[in-house]
Amino acid sequence: MRRRHAEIAGAGFAGLTAACALAQRGWSVRVHERAERLRTTGAGIYIYENGLRVLEAVSAYATAVQGAPFAHTREVRDERGRLISVHNWKGSRVFSIVRQNVINALAAAAHDAAVEIVTNSPAIGATPDGELILANGTRHKADLVVAADGSNSRIRDSLALLTKRKYLVDGSIRLLLEKTATECAAGDGRTIEYWSGTRRILYTPCSETDIYIALTMLDADEAAKTVPVRNNAWKRWFPSLEALIDRIGTQGRYDRFELIKLRRWSAGRVAVIGDAAHALPPNIGQGGGCAMMNALSLAVFLERETDIFKALEIWERNERPITDHTQRISYLLGLPTTWPPALRAAALGLAGRSKWLTAQRTRTALHRPTGT
Secondary structure, three states, X not given: OOOOEEEEEOOOHHHHHHHHHHHOOOOEEEEEOOOOOOOOOOOEEEEEHHHHHHHHHOOOHHHHHOOOOEOOEEEEEEOOOOEEEEEEOOOOOEEEEEHHHHHHHHHHHHHHOOOEXXXXXXXXXXXXXXXXXXXXXXXXXXXXXXXXXXXXOHHHHHOOOEEEEEEEEEXXXXXXXXXXXXXXXXXXXXXXXXXXXXXXXXXXEOOOOEEEEEEEEEOOOHHHHOOOOOHHHHHHHOHHHHHHHHOOOOOOEEEEEEEEEEOOOEEOOXXXXXXXXXXXXXXXXXXXXXXXXXXXXXXXXXXXOOOHHHHHHHHHHHHHHHHHHHHHHHHHOOHHHHOOHHHHHHHHHHHHHOHHHHHHHHOOOOOOOOOO
8 A cells, every 4th residue: 555644833732642543553743843943931841641551552752751750749838938739649640851862762752663753844824635835835745734823823824624712811921040959958849839810830850950930920010021031030929939040040931821712623635733723721721732742643543544644533522521621611711810819829729629629630641542
């Protein structure tokens, strides 16, 4: 039989996972990355059981998690460090990882599967009959085009698939800090989320040498979202974290959270995956997990069903419900950001104690992805 060929736009979590999964199933695959090298933004990432299973399935797990700590407990504290609630992750693995390490692991697995990766190759559109259109005017014909080119996807927009793009009320500055000797010695696997009004600081060890820091604020909060970070202001808001905030230099960038929904995940021979299809706020840490799950399952359904159009239909019908659930829960868990502190503390405490809310929050993490 003729070997089927895929052209993929975007070498992030979704694009590289799809490349690995397709190539490992006999496809020839070429990935186009608009940047001059493979890189990611966002500093650190949580990868739960569902995402770890996908990494195992595409032979990237061992490299991705090397040196990364288990994240077994999440504490919520106020600006003075007083404990509000504790969330324990039980029954599944959770790692906090440097994002670039995951990209490097997926790229290595793609290379081992003979995937061609082309940098400085931005895509600007695609046609339903399977042509990927590059910025330089080149057109590549394929059995399948995969749009994994992020929330600003030009391929998705060229196919008029977008039904909802909602910019949310909050955003984040994310960065990495080098561990101190004390932090290296601790290694206790705790993630701590500190609240001060509508502002948050998320503290997460994510390697043997790095701490992942996320500063979260309302998008209207100009002082808080300024980069470089205004250290003196953040120290006033979080007096118990002065020593940590003093270590923040000029790094980091601000990104506003958003929610994206499509009327369909495909058009003809073009499939849309990752943030291009279903961007979501990071409140349960499943943006990367959903991207990788849907990328792997795409390859699985294309292996099971040789008719590409039928395979894409079955793929979306089977995979979209868990992604829709993840978007809903991520959005709802972000609502307390704007609530009065006393009400928010009560809600967060309830969320930590409620078995039903815990089940909703962890449903995606405990989901067994197609193909694993």
